[in-house]
Amino acid sequence: MHEPTEFDRRSFMAQAGAGLAAVTLLPSLGLARQPSAGADIRVGVVGAGTHGRDVLREIGRMEGARVVAVCEPDERRLRSALRRGRGAEGFASIEDLLAADLIDAAVIATPTYKHLDTARPFLERGMHAYLETPLAHTPADTIELARLARGDRGVVAGGLQTRSNPVYQLARGFARSDSVRDVVSMRAQHHRKTTWRSAGSRGPGGDANWKLDPARSIGLAGEWGTQQFDLFHWYTDSLPTHVRGHGSIRMHQDGREMHDTIACTLEFPGGADMQYSATIANSYEGRYEVLYGTNAAIKLAWSHGWMFKEADAPTQGWEVYANRQQFHNDEGITLIAGATQLAEQGKLKDGVGLPYNSLYYNLADWLGAIESATEPASGVEAAARATLVGIAAHRAITTGERVEIDTTGV
Amino acid sequence: MRTRFEVVIGACDAPRADWDAIAEETLDLAEDWHARLTRFEPGSPVWLINERAGSDAATPVDGLMIELLSSCARLVHATGGAFDPTRAGAMDALEVDADAMTARLKRPGVSLDFGAAGKGAALDDMARTLRSLGVTSALLHGGTSGVIAIGSAPGEPEDADGWGVCAGGRAVRLRDEALGVSAPAAGDAAGTSHLIDPATGKRVSRAAPPAALICERALDADAWSTALAVDPGLLVPAGVCQIEIEQSLSQAAREA
Numbered sequence: 001m002h003e004p005t006e007f008d009r010r011s012f013m014a015q016a017g018a019g020l021a022a023v024t025l026l027p028s029l030g031l032a033r034q035p036s037a038g039a040d041i042r043v044g045v046v047g048a049g050t051h052g053r054d055v056l057r058e059i060g061r062m063e064g065a066r067v068v069a070v071c072e073p074d075e076r077r078l079r080s081a082l083r084r085g086r087g088a089e090g091f092a093s094i095e096d097l098l099a100a101d102l103i104d105a106a107v108i109a110t111p112t113y114k115h116l117d118t119a120r121p122f123l124e125r126g127m128h129a130y131l132e133t134p135l136a137h138t139p140a141d142t143i144e145l146a147r148l149a150r151g152d153r154g155v156v157a158g159g160l161q162t163r164s165n166p167v168y169q170l171a172r173g174f175a176r177s178d179s180v181r182d183v184v185s186m187r188a189q190h191h192r193k194t195t196w197r198s199a200g201s202r203g204p205g206g207d208a209n210w211k212l213d214p215a216r217s218i219g220l221a222g223e224w225g226t227q228q229f230d231l232f233h234w235y236t237d238s239l240p241t242h243v244r245g246h247g248s249i250r251m252h253q254d255g256r257e258m259h260d261t262i263a264c265t266l267e268f269p270g271g272a273d274m275q276y277s278a279t280i281a282n283s284y285e286g287r288y289e290v291l292y293g294t295n296a297a298i299k300l301a302w303s304h305g306w307m308f309k310e311a312d313a314p315t316q317g318w319e320v321y322a323n324r325q326q327f328h329n330d331e332g333i334t335l336i337a338g339a340t341q342l343a344e345q346g347k348l349k350d351g352v353g354l355p356y357n358s359l360y361y362n363l364a365d366w367l368g369a370i371e372s373a374t375e376p377a378s379g380v381e382a383a384a385r386a387t388l389v390g391i392a393a394h395r396a397i398t399t400g401e402r403v404e405i406d407t408t409g410v
Numbered sequence: 411m412r413t414r415f416e417v418v419i420g421a422c423d424a425p426r427a428d429w430d431a432i433a434e435e436t437l438d439l440a441e442d443w444h445a446r447l448t449r450f451e452p453g454s455p456v457w458l459i460n461e462r463a464g465s466d467a468a469t470p471v472d473g474l475m476i477e478l479l480s481s482c483a484r485l486v487h488a489t490g491g492a493f494d495p496t497r498a499g500a501m502d503a504l505e506v507d508a509d510a511m512t513a514r515l516k517r518p519g520v521s522l523d524f525g526a527a528g529k530g531a532a533l534d535d536m537a538r539t540l541r542s543l544g545v546t547s548a549l550l551h552g553g554t555s556g557v558i559a560i561g562s563a564p565g566e567p568e569d570a571d572g573w574g575v576c577a578g579g580r581a582v583r584l585r586d587e588a589l590g591v592s593a594p595a596a597g598d599a600a601g602t603s604h605l606i607d608p609a610t611g612k613r614v615s616r617a618a619p620p621a622a623l624i625c626e627r628a629l630d631a632d633a634w635s636t637a638l639a640v641d642p643g644l645l646v647p648a649g650v651c652q653i654e655i656e657q658s659l660s661q662a663a664r665e666a
Contacts, residue, residue: 050435057442060472061455066511076542086473086511197431199424199543208428254427355453 033368035064047109048072048081056084058360065367071097113216116141128154134226134387143409146384157366157376158383161358162231164365166337167305175235180293186274188228188289212258218394220278226390240266245397251281303354306332384410413553415440420547420564432543436536443532464518485633492637494608530632555591559584577622578655590631592639593620624651
């Protein structure tokens with residue numbers, strides 16, 4: 001009988017490790033969906049500001065979809081967008097775009113306070129639509145958008161970018177298992193030094209600096225926090241019940257009323273709180289989220305993710321082969337989407353970090369859902385609930401009150 | 411592009427409070443171009459084109475990339491191949507379908523590397539954006555080797571002859587023009603230049619003289635300065651102004 005050699009044993013352990021990793025990773029991996037090359041979905045982009053420009057760039061990188069129309073009343077922005085989306089037709093109004101009957105699907109890339117009016121004609125016609133999150137700047141608009149998106153309609157995505165991100169999908173499996181175990185607390189931040197002013201359209205109907213206008217903006221908590229709050233809703237299958245917060249102007253003493261630095265605490269059922277901070281006065285460590293559990297913490301930074309295990313947490317077989325990264329006194333296991341396949345090819349390290357950004361994955365997922373007539377990873381109802389949490393957080397910060405979060409109506 | 415971009419706005423139709431926002435929107439374009447042209451980040455259009463070289467798979471590209479590839483083809487021809495984003499005299503392997511919005515390298519082993527020309531394309535896009543936002547006076551640069559001036563410097567009459575810029579110890583004036591500088595001496599610690607002669611596939615000697623030019627567009631200025639650093643005997647066409655700069659630029663680059 002053949003006795004295993006040392007080489008055989010190592011080889012067996014490697015295969016066994018890969019097999020265990022497969023069991024652990026694949027159910028939660030949710031391979032990134034995108035349209036097939038032959039889908040030829042005709043997309044219209046409504047709004048050609050900086051976000052519309054990002055949308056044009058990401059769809060321009062995809063096979064299976066093309067931007068055939070851009071709708072933007074500002075002539076300068078429209079001209080700039082049409083250079084990027086070569087071959088696309090320009091429209092100054094939604095009525096003209098719809099009358100041309102050119103598109104299968106629309107991406108709504110206008111300022112938050114315009115989302116409802118912009119999206120309504122597309123949703124009422126039952127068209128496929130991609131809505132940005134936050135969905136709206138008021139609870140009434142949010143609920144109305146969610147209502148319009150229900151029923152007999154096309155595929156409508158809610159723009160929650162973590163939900164289609166392969167690293168976040170992978171991490172969710174760990175977050176909901178013994179790997180993390182019981183949630184102790186949650187934390188997230190978004191730090192980016194910027195004016196938050198806009199070089200947008202001026203003159204009648206212009207939207208320049210809408211983010212600084214208290215009547216049209218839901219501040220940092222709403223505009224930035226909503227996406228990050230949703231991560232914890234999604235991971236814990238629960239919504240916060242109350243929110244407290246405060247804010248101040250630490251840097252931009254230019255007459256604005258909107259805080260440039262905020263912090264808030266979201267109270268989740270069961271006692272686990274989520275701490276959130278955002279500032280446009282400092283960039284340190286950028287944007288990330290952390291879920292602290294009794295067995296491990298998971299840190300997610302959009303293109304990257306890590307798991308930091310407690311010393312007394314049980315070791316799983318695949319960890320022997322995992323890629324690791326040192327952070328001061330802590331060692332993180334790199335969360336790699338598709339780790340099993342990469343490990344089998346000896347290319348595990350090539351998988352560290354995602355090749356595309358979260359907007360790409362979310363748009364691709366939506367377009368893939370259109371092709372397959374299925375639900376997108378980022379649904380409108382979840383986006384509406386996250387938006388209502390973001391609006392409540394903004395209200396808590398501006399009033400200084402502890403605000404009850406009400407998501408009835410969605 | 412691993413390069414520092416800076417924008418100075420001297421005059422603009424927009425309220426003063428919004429100038430920073432205009433600069434931010436403009437500087438965002440540097441990242442936009444980086445995402446398009448990087449050879450090192452999987453998923454970028456150029457990475458994909460290079461990765462798929464020799465296969466039938468064409469890579470989707472946007473309108474600005476189609477414009478860049480078309481301009482590069484023109485510049486490769488005009489410089490007799492001294493400027494060449496394939497760095498190997500292999501532009502004939504590049505297939506661009508402007509209708510389908512795709513690009514492909516027909517031969518394996520060929521790759522695209524836009525180098526300074528990518529920076530020039532980004533600067534041209536940034537200058538176009540500044541003008542469209544009402545900026546009438548500005549200076550912007552990428553890594554100091556590519557510079558664009560809009561209008562005249564603040565405090566000077568509108569009909570003044572532009573912004574004062576120092577290139578290799580020589581003062582030049584720029585007004586609605588771009589300056590491109592290429593210095594073979596700015597190489598690595600091993601003593602080799604970062605420039606490659608597409609005709610031979612070998613690195614250019616660090617002792618070769620630097621080149622500086624003024625053109626209407628930064629892409630042309632960067633492409634022509636690269637071409638002249640590779641082949642100092644090239645004749646520049648009308649509309650391109652070659653500046654004589656001293657070896658002191660090479661010295662400065664070495665010291666840096």
